[in-house]
Amino acid sequence: MFIILVYDVGVKRVAKMLKTCRKYLYWVQNSVFEGEITESSFIKLKYEIDNIINYGKDSVIIYKFRTTKYSDIEIMGVKKGGQDNML
Numbered sequence: 001m002f003i004i005l006v007y008d009v010g011v012k013r014v015a016k017m018l019k020t021c022r023k024y025l026y027w028v029q030n031s032v033f034e035g036e037i038t039e040s041s042f043i044k045l046k047y048e049i050d051n052i053i054n055y056g057k058d059s060v061i062i063y064k065f066r067t068t069k070y071s072d073i074e075i076m077g078v079k080k081g082g083q084d085n086m087l
Contacts, residue, residue: 001036001037001038001039001042001064001065001066002034002035002036002037002064002065002066002067002068003025003034003035003037003042003062003063003064003065004028004032004033004034004062004063004065005021005025005032005033005034005045005060005061005062005063006031006032006033006060006061006062006063007021007031007049007053007058007059007060007061008031008058008059008060009031009052009053009054009057009058009059009060010054010057010058013052013053013054013058014031016052017031017049017052017053020045020048020049020052021033021045023045024037024041024042024044024045025037025045026081027080027081028080028081029080029081030080046062
């Protein structure tokens with residue numbers, strides 16, 4: 001599956017979230033990651049995030065896609081992070 005993960009966490013947890021997400025996905029922009037991920041790795045990622053975030057203060061949004069076959073990406077301005085073959 002292909003996912004896009006977006007987070008907004010407290011300053012004290014940003015470094016941990018960044019490090020955790022980089023283990024599984026490509027960095028796109030501040031607090032935004034994307035990439036292909038297996039179901040088992042997705043479960044591990046969510047488990048690790050669950051141990052980092054404060055559910056009363058932080059937010060994590062994960063968009064899941066079965067395929068990227070019919071998708072396209074348009075970047076306006078500076079391209080940050082990620083890999084060259086996104087979407």
